[in-house]
Amino acid sequence: MDDEQPPLAKTGVAQTSASxxxxxxxxxxxxxxxxxxxxxxxxxxxxxxxxxxxxFHDVDTFYGQIQVLKEVNYTVYPGEIVALLGSNGxxxxxxxxxxxxxxxxxxxxxxxxxxxIDNQSTPDIVKAGIAPVPEGRRVFSRLTxxxxxxxxxxxxxxxxxxxxxxxxVFELFPRLKERRSQVGGTLSGGEQQMLAIGRALMAxxxxxxxxxxxxxxSPIFVERVxxxxxxxxxxxxxxxxxxxxxxxxxxxxxxxxxxxxxxxVLEGTAKELLESDQVRREYLGG
Ligand code: ATP
Numbered sequence: 001m002d003d004e005q006p007p008l009a010k011t012g013v014a015q016t017s018a019s020x021x022x023x024x025x026x027x028x029x030x031x032x033x034x035x036x037x038x039x040x041x042x043x044x045x046x047x048x049x050x051x052x053x054x055x056f057h058d059v060d061t062f063y064g065q066i067q068v069l070k071e072v073n074y075t076v077y078p079g080e081i082v083a084l085l086g087s088n089g090x091x092x093x094x095x096x097x098x099x100x101x102x103x104x105x106x107x108x109x110x111x112x113x114x115x116x117i118d119n120q121s122t123p124d125i126v127k128a129g130i131a132p133v134p135e136g137r138r139v140f141s142r143l144t145x146x147x148x149x150x151x152x153x154x155x156x157x158x159x160x161x162x163x164x165x166x167x168x169v170f171e172l173f174p175r176l177k178e179r180r181s182q183v184g185g186t187l188s189g190g191e192q193q194m195l196a197i198g199r200a201l202m203a204x205x206x207x208x209x210x211x212x213x214x215x216x217x218s219p220i221f222v223e224r225v226x227x228x229x230x231x232x233x234x235x236x237x238x239x240x241x242x243x244x245x246x247x248x249x250x251x252x253x254x255x256x257x258x259x260x261x262x263x264x265v266l267e268g269t270a271k272e273l274l275e276s277d278q279v280r281r282e283y284l285g286g
Pocket of ligand 1: 066068089095
C-alpha cells in the first residue's frame with residue numbers, strides 16, 4: 001500500500017520506512033491537505049476498508065471568543081501510533097481536551113469507532129475505550145503505586161483481568177513493581193510518568209491519548225518511555241500522542257500531524273515528516 005501513497009509536497013518521499021511498524025493505515029495525504037479518505041485499506045492490503053478508530057471532522061473549538069482549533073481533521077486508524085506535533089500554544093492540549101469532552105467543538109464532530117463522542121460526557125468517553133495520560137503526569141500523590149493502578153481500573157469489575165493487567169504493567173515497568181507500596185508523590189518524575197501510563201493502561205483502553213510523555217524526563221527515561229509506548233502499541237493499543245520531542249515521536253510513530261496556530265499545516269507518514277524541510281527546520285533543529 002505504500003506504493004499508493006502520494007509524496008509529501010516538499011520531500012517527494014512516498015515510502016513508509018521499513019523500520020516503522022506497518023500500520024493498517026490509509027495512504028498518507030500530501031500537503032497541502034488532500035481530502036480525507038473515507039476509510040483506509042485493510043492490514044493485508046485487500047480492498048476491505050478499515051474504519052477509523054478516532055476521527056475529527058472539521059473541528060472548530062473556542063475558549064470564549066478566541067478560536068483555537070480551526071477546521072481540524074485528524075484520523076487515527078486501529079493499530080497506529082499517530083504523533084501530533086506543534087509549537088507552544090498551537091492547540092495540541094486543546095485537541096486532547098476535545099477528545100475527552102473537556103472542551104466542546106463549536107463546529108464539526110469527533111467520532112470514536114464511528115460514533116459521535118463530542119456530545120458525550122467525559123466518563124462516557126472513557127467508558128467507550130479512551131484513556132488519557134495527561135500532561136504533567138498527575139498521579140495520586142498519597143496513594144501507593146498499586147492503589148494508583150487500581151484507580152485506573154475503577155470502571156472495571158473483572159477482577160481476574162484487572163490482576164492480569166496489573167502484572168502486565170509491572171512487566172512493562174519493573175521499576176513500578178519494586179515500588180508497588182511507595183506513595184505516588186515520592187516517586188521520581190520518570191517513575192510518575194510510568195505510573196501515569198500504567199494507570200491509563202489499567203482501563204484497558206482501545207485508544208491511549210498521551211500529552212507530552214517525554215516532558216521533564218532525562219534522556220534515558222525518555223528512551224525507556226518511548227520503547228514502552230511501542231511495546232504497548234504492539235500489544236494492541238492504538239496511540240495518539242502529543243509530543244514536543246518531534247524526533248522521538250516520529251521515530252516510533254506511523255503517521256503524524258503538524259499543528260500551527262490551530263490548523264493542520266502538514267500531515268504524512270512519520271518518515272515523510274522526518275524528511276520534510278519544514279519539520280526539520282521547525283522541530284528538529286535544522
Ligand atoms: P503547549 O505546547 O505550550 O502546551 P499547546 O499546543 O498544547 O501548547 P493549548 O494548551 O492547546 O496549546 O493552547 C492553545 C491556545 O489556547 C493557547 O493560546 C492558550 O493560551 C489557549 N488556551 C488554552 N486553554 C485555555 C483556556 N482555558 N482559556 C483560554 N485560553 C486557553
